Amino acid sequence: MSTPLPPIFHEWFSSRGWQIHPHQQAMLEHAAAPALLLVAPTGGGKTLAGFLPSLAELSNGEHEGLHTLYISPLKALAADIKRNLSTPIGEMGLPIRVEDRTGDTSATRKKCQRADPPHILLTTPESLALLTSYEDAPRMFAGLSRVIIDEIHALAESKRGDQLMLSLARLSTLAPRLRRVGLSATVDDPQAIGALMARHPDPVEILQADPGPAPDIAMLETETPPPWAGGGGRYAIPAVLEQVRQHRTTLIFHNTRAQAEIFFHHLWLANEEGLPIGIHHGSLSREQREKVEAAMVEGRLRAIVCTGSLDLGIDWGDVDLVIQVGAPKNVKRLVQRIGRANHRYNAPSKALLVPANRFEIIECQAALEAVREHDLDGAPRGAGPRDVLCQHILIAACVGPFWSDDLFAEMTTSGAYAGLSRDAFDACLDFCATGGYALRAYDRWQRLKQRPDGLWQLRDPRAAQRIRMNIGTIQDTDTLKVRLRNRGGGKPLGEVEEAFAASLTQGDTFLIGGQIVRYEGLREMTVEVTRHAAQKPKVAVFAGTKFASTTRLMDRILAMLQQPDWPDLPAHTRDWLRLQSELSHLPQRNRLLVESFPHDGREHVCVYGFAGKNAQQTLGLLLTRRMEDAGLHPLGFVSTDYATLIWGLEPLRDAAPLFARETLQEGLETWLAGNAVMKRTFRASATIAGLIERNMPSARKSGRQATFSSDILYDTLLKYEPDHLLMQITREEALRGLVDFGRIEEMIDRVEGRIDHIRLERVTPFAAPLLLEVGKVPVVGAGRERLVAEEAARLMEAAGIGAADPGSLA
Incomplete structure (x- = not known):
């Protein structure tokens, strides 16, 4: 059944010289569908299309209470939608009340919204999960008719999306006729x-x-070719500034916050004309972000250096150019960013890519081709994570007593959990009730109990407050506020990672918000700074995702390397590829290229796996362990998305044994058992599952407190219950995320034992950039001991003590 558009809407469209788009009309015609997905280009009015049926249904003023729930990945997006909806509602005089509810909403306003909800409520996944935890949730959501999930792709790839879908399952129980968009x-x-x-x-x-x-x-043309290594794109600043001059507003995207800070700093130094340029990322203070956003909307900025904080669909003023600095790593992310330019229907978006180094030239070209062919990369999410499921069980208990059969049936209506077994559900329920075998003796983890009639409920009703305070799946990297020092508590500038703050000594300088500041001291968990005029700051290590290039993009690169003469690549890159093919080989998709060569007094091995940064990093750890066992004395390694370079003291004679699947799997298990990666992953999953509480009624735990308690828990479970539910979850999460072993397995399956091990006399063109990469990882083992022994022998001989057998000193 379609929803007709009242005449007043046609009059409003006509008054603005607009016509309803076909996909907006189609949304009205399919308004009764239980589930409806609209895929429409940025600037095509898809958000209005999502709201039109709701506005039409509410225009007669007959509906009481909450009718439509709008879910956004960003708080700022919810606020922006509220502003945009207010215009048509006000101009048409519709009897519709719209409010937003996010972490920035006051407690008083939130309480009023539960007692007297608006017709349309704009919120985030975390706020929705919190709303479903209250005893009055059945009353609040009883009349809910539609839920609109904006930018659903951004939620579908994360635990936030898994939590949202479980919340929607709850809403469908409370409002059986709920329609999803x-x-x-x-x-x-x-x-x-x-x-x-x-x-x-x-x-x-x-x-x-x-x-x-x-x-x-297109690719930005620069006078200077990209450097061999690095990720900042500083070489392109003159060309970027010229583009800024030629356009009204330019968004300059970076993949990390630290890179954005560095680029902004050097862009400002080169900005001799004083063009108004801002910076925007998630580690800046809210006041500073809002100031930049306001200036963008008013058209007062010519350029904004930014990160993923501006990825999504907020209409920020008159942006007519997007520049992506560094390879995008993900074609979907690139398309999303491109869409920020010319945010209008049937107007082409204009974007330029700036490769940060030589390898990224090839990746940028591959991404360009993927965009032109509409080949968006993506990987299936797989089964819903069980730590999120545990949190949802606790949320359900906050509402009141529940039947486990009903909750299980409800959860399995959520797509990610449709395949959930009853045994897996019961294990999560038992964990929520007791903490598991090794922890059931402790009262603090006994949170649920089963009544004689079979219903489950909170063991202590007061626990509901603590559960609500810890709802959510976003794991904050431990950060400290940064403020300018003065007597009354100075202006907030943003946040830096706790580990970075711990490394500072008084007088150190670093970048934040595009300005250089001097570290003065730590006071009440706040980093106090003063402004400083240094030219070369120490750069803050900001929190944020470090993306790995996707499998489909890597496949495109490998296919491109096999093209004859590479006609779409710059001349200097073609020369580089030609020299590599003459001196060694070019990597192929169905073969694994391994080069070994001496350089600077060390033996080097370069493995071109094209498996993404996380997997290549893990491969470095596993291969160096194997090489240590084989007596090759590895000393360290470094990884990129494309390759892993290992250096040591002995030459590699046969590469094939290093890549046996069973050997790598065995090495992974041994390495994971006592590794810090596992403890970090355990901490995140234990926090989501409710075993560790970051927020408490009295105060929030510091990162060190939380790490200390999670480390003790991890060591306890590893010793006494290694198969504990949370240990199982931790292993799954580590393999899927930080370690990415699945892509190593994909690589092994892809090459099927076809390994081209080439022994060379010197470094190759492809391996040379890796010698310059940052992030080198040392290997502590027999090789380092041998170096120490040899150096000791040389010192003894120089001192006239006499020759010594280096081996006897190891």
């Missing part, structure tokens, strides 16, 4: 997103809007 401009597999979004096993209807004109996207 998903909106996105960048979906690689609409059916998969639809299945995740819909109530299992309900079908999903997919509407594809006209994609509009292809984006105008």
Whole structure:
């Protein structure tokens, strides 16, 4: 059944010289669908399309209470949508109340919203999960008719999305006729997103809007070719400034916050004309971000250096150019960023890519081709994580007593948990009730109990407050506030990582918010600074995701390397590839290239796995362990998305034994058992699952306190219950995320034992950039001991003590 658009809406469209777009009309015609996914280009009015049926249904003023729930990945996006909805509602005089509810909403306003909810509530996944935990949730959501999930692709790839889908399962229980709507401009597999979004096993209807004109996207031409290594893009600043001069507003995206800070600093130093340029990222203070956002909306900035904080669909003023500095690593992310330019229907977006180094030239070209062919990369999320499921059980208990059969049935209507077994559910329920075998003796982890009638409930009703305070799946990297020093508590500038702050001594300088500041001291968990005029600051290590290039993008690069003469690449890159093919080989998709050569008094091995940064890093750890066992005395390694370079004291004669799947798997298990990666992963999962509480009624734990308690728990479970539910979850999460062993297995399956080990006399063109990479990882083992022994022998001989056998000193 379609929803007709009242005449007042047609009059409003006409008054603005607009016509309703076909996909907006289609949303009205399919308004009754239980699940509906709209894929429409940025600037195509997809958000209005999502709201039109709700506005039409509410225009007669007959609905009381909450009608539509809008879910956004960003607080700022919810606030922006509220502003944009207020215009048509006000101009048409519609009897519709719209409010937003995020972490920035006052406690008083939140309480009023539960007692008297608006017709349309704009919120985030975390705020929704919190709303479903209250005893009055059944009353608040009883009349809910539609839920709109904006930028659904950004949620579908994370635990935030898993939590959201469990919340939607709860809403469908409270409001059985609830309709679900998903909106996105960048979906690689609409059916998969639809299945995740819909109530299992309900079908999903997919509407594809006209994609509009292809984006105008190219590589930025620079006088200076990119450097051999690095990721900052400083070489391109003159060319970037020239583009800023030629356009009204330019967004300059970076993959990390630290790179954005460095680039902004040097861009400002080169900005002799004083063009108004700002910086925006998640580690800056809210006041500073809002100041930049306001200036953007008003058109007062010519350029904004930014990160993922501006990825999503906020309409920030008149942006007519996007520049991506550094390879995008992910085609969907690139398309999303491109869409920030010319945020208008049927207007092509204009974007330029700036490769940060020689290898990234090839990756940027591969990404360009993928965008032109609409080949969006993406990986299936797999089964829903169980730490999120544990949190959802605790949220359900906050509402009141529940039947486990009913909760299990509800959870399995969520796409990610449709395959959840009853045994797996019961294990999570037992964990929530007792903490598990090794912890059941401690009262603090006995949170649920089963009544004689079979219902489950909180053991102590007061625990609901603590559970609510810890709802969410976003794991903050431990950060400290940065403020300018003065007597009354100075202006907030942002945040830096706790580990970075601990490394500072008085007088050190670093960048934050585009300005250089001097560290003065730590006071009440706040980093106090003063402004400083240094030219070369110490750079803050900001929190933020460090992306790994996707499998599909790596496959494109490998295919491109096999092209004859590489016509689409710059001349200097073609010469580089030609020299590599003459002196060694070019990597191929179905073969593994391994080079070994002497350089600077060390033996080097370079493995071109093209498996992404995390997997290549893990490969370095595993291969050096194997080389240590084989007596090759490795000393260290460094990894990029494309390759791993290892150096040591003995030459590699046969590479094949290093890559036996069983050997690598065995090495992984041994390495994981006592590694810091596991403890870090355990801490994150234990916090989500509710075993560790970061927020408490009295105060928030510091990062060190939380790490200390999680380390003790991890060591206890490893010793007494290694198969504990949280230990199982930790291993799954480590393999999927930080370690990414699955991509190593994909690489091994891809090459099927076809390994080209080439022994050379000197470093190769492809290996040379890795010698300059930062992030080298030392290997502590027999090789280092041998170096110490040899040096001791030389010192003794120089001192006239006499020759010594180096081996006897090891």
